[in-house]
Amino acid sequence: MNQEIDPSTLKITDMRFADIDGAPKRCTLIKLYTNQGLVGYGEVRDASSRTYAAMLKSRILGENPCNVDRIFRRIKQFGGHSRQAGGVCGIEVALWDLAGKAWGVPVWQLLGGKFRDRVRIYCDTDSAGGGRDMGRALADRMKQGYTFLKMDLGIELLMEQEGCLSAPLGFLEKMREYKKTVFATPHGSIDPRAMRGEAYDLFNTAHGFTGIHLTEKGLDYLEQYMADVRKVTGYEIPIAIDHLGHIPVEDCVRLAKRLEKYNLAWMEDPVPWQWHDQYKRLAAATTVPLGTGEDIYLKENFRPLLESGALAVVHPDVLTAGGILETHKIGDMAEEYGVQMAIHMAESPVACLAAVHVAAATRNFMALEVHSVDVPWWPDLIAPRLEIKDGYIAVPDAPGLGIEALNEKLIEEKLHPDFPAAWAATGEWDKEWANDRQWS
Structure with missing residues (x-):
């Protein structure tokens, strides 16, 4: 485990995006930021919309990313088949990346170990x-x-x-x-x-x-x-x-x-x-x-x-x-x-x-x-x-x-021209709210 990280007090503080072109289609990369400097990487499904992830930002801010299943069960109602699931899944991947980094183990170990090298x-x-x-x-x-x-x-x-x-x-x-x-x-x-x-x-x-x-x-x-x-x-x-x-x-x-x-x-x-x-x-x-x-x-x-x-x-x-x-x-x-x-x-x-x-x-x-x-x-x-x-x-x-860093220079070169700059602020999604309960 990273001795400088306290997994019990880890909190999500921000979520930002970079849309790259030609890998092989348009792909939206995700960064989840935390209060202890850890950054988790995720991705929205190819040729999907970053909105599917952005709309969930207010629902995960302040949460401990190590509680992957708890957060997933909160947001999974906003996913759907094919590309409509892209936001939920991209966030879930970034949560696992953060959990593994916080506890110092690869994701496959958190899943119970590996069958192959x-x-x-x-x-x-x-x-x-x-x-x-x-x-x-x-x-x-x-x-x-x-x-x-x-x-x-x-x-x-x-x-x-x-x-x-x-x-x-x-x-x-x-x-x-x-x-x-x-x-x-x-x-x-x-x-x-x-x-x-x-x-x-x-x-x-x-x-x-x-x-x-x-x-x-x-x-x-x-x-x-x-x-x-x-x-x-x-x-x-x-x-x-x-x-x-x-x-x-x-x-x-x-x-x-x-x-x-x-x-x-x-x-x-x-x-x-x-x-x-x-x-x-x-x-x-x-x-x-x-x-x-x-x-x-x-x-x-x-x-x-x-x-x-x-x-x-x-x-x-x-x-x-x-x-x-x-x-x-x-x-x-x-x-x-x-x-x-x-x-x-x-x-x-x-x-x-x-x-x-x-x-x-x-x-x-x-x-x-x-x-x-x-x-x-x-x-x-x-x-x-x-x-x-x-x-x-x-x-x-x-x-x-297992990702130490993203190649930021290459991401800048491959940015999709129809989308904002890489990792631009997404504060407009910080307070999006709805009564998400599905029962009375």
Whole structure:
């Protein structure tokens, strides 16, 4: 324990933010300040809003950050699924960092100890062109030492292929228009006006309601793409697939049957996670393992899927699931149902290390996603530098998350242009108040 710190009198005094761009998306870093000079680091989920965290500042000021679960139970009502959980989870991560620093132990020790000294990484891989091009991109990952891979395989590959998709006329054109407007803007900036209108509604229509179907030609194309990938990588290394697209469960069944022979690690998020019965239907129709979870908030919302028996892999994101402790509990619960845990992670090294501690302390863990292996400056955002060696991250033994400092110069260089300066004052949130009791 740090002899200059008294954990019993530690108090939160401030919370501030820095929004960085391109890691790989916009990420909001958090600093929690205390009355004894300790600073805890957290992060809001990628492409979320700092407001989800800022609105909670008045509810945690003056609290002892070592009482992690107590504070989490106070603020968790303000979280929601996917990015709406970002504020609660980012604060929870920073609390664990402070608690570990105050008591002088790594977070994994506070979770009960570790099962492994290093954490296996899988890197989601993008590639333009055909299946052989993707196979070469994945083979390059293998040369870098990665032992587990993931790639996209879905309707995005078919958008420009004639006769591969069936949809109401004009629908696909509007989807393309929306993607060009929103995702191709500089620095990932989004005009709020783009979040309204028919194109936005169409792009955000749930899978079963889009009217998009794969044709036999489309199925042939995707199967051949996967076959070409395996011709390059071989069959020994696990490959998971993601981003099938918003197609109904019947089309997922047809595609999964075509892909069974290619030894997939899992098919990720084929339908919305809330549709438990559709997961059961899909699992009963194919031998391809199914995984989901990156958009699910709190362990109780994982239970129905686990009880259904449809999942082979549970795939939470620490910055959506509820933070470090909640993700650890989800892993333990999944183990009871014979389900392995992988961890979704598309954020900065702060969130990455939070996931590393969970992975180290969870027995049924398999692999952790890193979405930034092609971002050269990403490992340098923290000190010591986050090293990935032979496809693994070593589990830190330093207190808290294991971050001694943030690279403030690099953060200044990568600041998102649409947001305030790094660590600007947030006094406007100090006295935000509401009667938060949920019963009379």
